[in-house]
Amino acid sequence: MTRATQFKLGVLGSGKGSNFVAIADACAAGRVPATIELVLSDLPEAGILDRARERGIRAEHLAPGRYRTRLDEAAERAYVAGLQEAGVDLVVLAGFMRILKGDFLGAFPGRVVNIHPSLLPAFPGLEAWKQALDHGVKVTGVTVHLVDAGVDTGPILAQAPVLVRDDDTPETLHARIQEVEHRLYPATIARWLTDTFGACARGPNLEE
Amino acid sequence: MTRATQFKLGVLGSGKGSNFVAIADACAAGRVPATIELVLSDLPEAGILDRARERGIRAEHLAPGRYRTRLDEAAERAYVAGLQEAGVDLVVLAGFMRILKGDFLGAFPGRVVNIHPSLLPAFPGLEAWKQALDHGVKVTGVTVHLVDAGVDTGPILAQAPVLVRDDDTPETLHARIQEVEHRLYPATIARWLTDTFGACARGPNLEE
Numbered sequence: 001m002t003r004a005t006q007f008k009l010g011v012l013g014s015g016k017g018s019n020f021v022a023i024a025d026a027c028a029a030g031r032v033p034a035t036i037e038l039v040l041s042d043l044p045e046a047g048i049l050d051r052a053r054e055r056g057i058r059a060e061h062l063a064p065g066r067y068r069t070r071l072d073e074a075a076e077r078a079y080v081a082g083l084q085e086a087g088v089d090l091v092v093l094a095g096f097m098r099i100l101k102g103d104f105l106g107a108f109p110g111r112v113v114n115i116h117p118s119l120l121p122a123f124p125g126l127e128a129w130k131q132a133l134d135h136g137v138k139v140t141g142v143t144v145h146l147v148d149a150g151v152d153t154g155p156i157l158a159q160a161p162v163l164v165r166d167d168d169t170p171e172t173l174h175a176r177i178q179e180v181e182h183r184l185y186p187a188t189i190a191r192w193l194t195d196t197f198g199a200c201a202r203g204p205n206l207e208e
Numbered sequence: 209m210t211r212a213t214q215f216k217l218g219v220l221g222s223g224k225g226s227n228f229v230a231i232a233d234a235c236a237a238g239r240v241p242a243t244i245e246l247v248l249s250d251l252p253e254a255g256i257l258d259r260a261r262e263r264g265i266r267a268e269h270l271a272p273g274r275y276r277t278r279l280d281e282a283a284e285r286a287y288v289a290g291l292q293e294a295g296v297d298l299v300v301l302a303g304f305m306r307i308l309k310g311d312f313l314g315a316f317p318g319r320v321v322n323i324h325p326s327l328l329p330a331f332p333g334l335e336a337w338k339q340a341l342d343h344g345v346k347v348t349g350v351t352v353h354l355v356d357a358g359v360d361t362g363p364i365l366a367q368a369p370v371l372v373r374d375d376d377t378p379e380t381l382h383a384r385i386q387e388v389e390h391r392l393y394p395a396t397i398a399r400w401l402t403d404t405f406g407a408c409a410r411g412p413n414l415e416e
Contacts, residue, residue, distance in 0.1 A: 119327060119330065119345065119347050120345070121330055121343060121345075122327065122329055122330040135329060135364075136363060136364045137327070137328075137329075137364055137367060138364060138366055138367035138368075139327050139349055139367040139368065139369050141347055141369070155344060156343075156344045156345055156346060158346055159345060159346035159347040160346075160347065161347050161349070161369035161371075163369075
C-alpha cells in the first residue's frame, strides 16, 4: 500500500473503545486503507481516549455542553472544527452516546458512519441486544449505517446476523454481538472508502 | 415411530401450497411426528387443495364470507368446526391470506402457528421480502411464530437469516426466503409438538 491510498478517519466514542481498537488494528495491519487522525470523546474518563493515546493517536475530551443526549451548539462547532482541521474523510461513531444534529451532519454530508447492535430497522435506540432478548427473537445482529438526522435510521451499508441462544443473558448475547461488530465495522469502512473514493484516489485530499 | 407419537395437523392456505408440500413430505418421511388430517382454503382454485388431494389428504374450500381480509363470523365457525371434527392438535397457517380473530384463536389457544417471510418484528404485513429490499437491509429472513390477535405479533418459535445480495430482485430474494421456509417450518413444527406434548404422548387425543 502506498501513501496515496491512505484516507483519514476521525473517531467519536464515549466508552471503552473496543470498536476503535478493532478499527485501529485493521488500519495498522493494512486491512483498512486509512489512518485514524483524531479521537474525540464527550467523557473525559472514556477508555477510548486511553486506547488511542497508547497507540500514539491524538485523543481529546471535548465537553458536550448543556444537554444530556446531544451536543449543544457550541460543542457541535468544536467537534466539527477539530475534525475538519484534522482533514478527516470519514467520521466514525464508535459507541458515541450523543445524537448528532443537522449542523454536524451538514459539515460531513454522507460521511458519518455508525454501528448499531441489532438488525435495523428492528430495535433502534439503547441496549438493542436487551430489547431483542426481551422481544424473544431468535436472530439479531449488527448494522453499519450512514448517519442521518433520525435515530438509527440512515442508509444501511452492511449487516450481519447473530443467532440468539436459548440460554443467552443480555451479557452473553452482547458479547457475541460485539465480536461480530469488531469484524464487520473495519471491513465495511474499508469497502466504503474504496467504493466512495476509488482504490487509488485520496478523495478530498488528493492534492497532498 | 409408533402410532402413539402421531399428532394431527390442520393446514390453512390460500396459495400454491409450497409450505404445505414441505410439511407433508416431512410428515411422510417421519421428520415431523404428525399426519395432516385436513387442508382448508378460502379460495376454491388454490393450488394447495390440489397438492393435498394428490397426497390423499382431505382438502376443502370453505367460503370466507363477506369481508376482504378476514373470515366473517359464520365462516370462522365453519373453519373451527372442521378442524375440531378432525381432532387437530395444531393449526398450521401456510400462506393463508385471512386474519384470524379472537373466536378462532380462542378455539385453539396457543395452537395456531404461522410463518412470515422476514425477521419479525421487522417488516410485518404483506410482501415482507419487498419491504426488506425497499428498506435496503442486508439481512432478512424467516420467522415461525404462534398467532395472536395482532398481525404478525405472536410469540416467536424460530427464526433463520437470509442474506440479501446486491443484485437481488424481489423475486430472487423471495425464492431464497422460501427455500429457508421449507426447511424451517417442518423442523419448528416437529420441535413444537415434542416440546408441547412430549415425545411419546398424543396430547389431547391420548385416549385413542
